Amino acid sequence: MNLPIMPSDRTRYLSLLFATLLTGSQVLTSCVPTKQLAYFQGEPTRMDTLTVASRYVPKIQAGDVLSVQISSLNPEASSFFNPYAALTIADRGGTQQNLLNSTTPLPAQNGYLVDNTGAIELPVIGKINVAGQTAGEVKERLRDSLKEYLKEPTVNIRNLNFRISVMGEVLRPSLFTIPNEQITLLEALSLSGDVTIFGRRDNVLLIREENGKRTFARVDLTRRDLFTSPYYYLHPNDVVYVEPGKARAATADRTNQLLPLFISGLSFLAVIASRFR
Numbered sequence: 001m002n003l004p005i006m007p008s009d010r011t012r013y014l015s016l017l018f019a020t021l022l023t024g025s026q027v028l029t030s031c032v033p034t035k036q037l038a039y040f041q042g043e044p045t046r047m048d049t050l051t052v053a054s055r056y057v058p059k060i061q062a063g064d065v066l067s068v069q070i071s072s073l074n075p076e077a078s079s080f081f082n083p084y085a086a087l088t089i090a091d092r093g094g095t096q097q098n099l100l101n102s103t104t105p106l107p108a109q110n111g112y113l114v115d116n117t118g119a120i121e122l123p124v125i126g127k128i129n130v131a132g133q134t135a136g137e138v139k140e141r142l143r144d145s146l147k148e149y150l151k152e153p154t155v156n157i158r159n160l161n162f163r164i165s166v167m168g169e170v171l172r173p174s175l176f177t178i179p180n181e182q183i184t185l186l187e188a189l190s191l192s193g194d195v196t197i198f199g200r201r202d203n204v205l206l207i208r209e210e211n212g213k214r215t216f217a218r219v220d221l222t223r224r225d226l227f228t229s230p231y232y233y234l235h236p237n238d239v240v241y242v243e244p245g246k247a248r249a250a251t252a253d254r255t256n257q258l259l260p261l262f263i264s265g266l267s268f269l270a271v272i273a274s275r276f277r
Helices: 007-028 075-081 084-091 097-101 135-146 185-191 224-228 246-274
Strands: 065-071 119-122 126-129 154-159 163-168 174-177 204-210 213-219 239-242
Touching: 065 075, 065 119, 065 135, 126 135, 135 154, 163 185, 174 185, 185 239
Parallel strands: 163 239
Antiparallel strands: 065 154, 119 126, 163 174, 204 213, 204 239
16 A cells, blocks of 8 residues: 655655756766866966967968969950869760860869879960969969960969868867868867867867978967967868867766666656656
C-alpha cells in the first residue's frame, strides 16, 4: 500500500531534484579564470600606444592561381584578353570550336596557374614572369604591355590562392579564402567564431611555410604586443591552431566519471517525482 505524499514531502523532493540538476551542471563544467580569457591585457588605468606591425603585401609564387581581368575603352578588343566569356559559353552548351583551336592554355579555376618557372601565359601577350612580384607590380607591367593593343587599358589582378586555416578550440574551424589578400590573426579568429572558453589564448600556434621551410611560432593573444608581432598579419597558407587548455581535459575526464552517476540520480528522482502526478 502506497502512503500519500504530503505537500511538505513534495516540496522537499522537488528541491532535491533542482539541487541535483544545479550541482550536476556545475560539476560538468569547469571554471576558467577571467585573466586567461581577456585579450590585450595591460594596466587598466593606463593608455598605451603601440606601433602596429607593417602591413603585409604578398608576393606571387609558383603554384598560385591569378585572376587577371582586362578592360579598355573598346570592350570588343578587350575580350581577346579575357577568355572567361568564351569558357562560359562553352559551359552552357555553346560552340567549343574557338577553345579547341586556341593555343593559349585554358585558365585554371577561372584564373592562370603560375607554373614552376614562375610565369603565366596570357592571350596575345604570351608568357610573362610574375613570381616574386606583388599583384600591383604585375598590374603595372601588364598595363604598359597592353597599351600596344588597347586604348587606356585597365588591369585587375587577384590571387585566388590566398587561403588560411584555423583549427583547434574555435567555434567554427575552417579553411578560409581571403579575397582582398589581407587578413590579420584577429580577423581570422573572428571568421572562425572566436576562441572557445576552453582554448588557450596565451599560446596560439601559427604554422607558416616559406621558401621551403616551415616555421612554428607562438602568439599570446592576452598581451598587447600582439599588434607588433611579425605574425599579426597572416600569409597565404598559414595555419592557426588554438590548443585546448587544462580546463578542457579536466572537463572531459570529470564528465566521463560523473555523467553515469548524474544520470542515475536523475532517473531516481524522476521516479519519485512521478508519484506526484
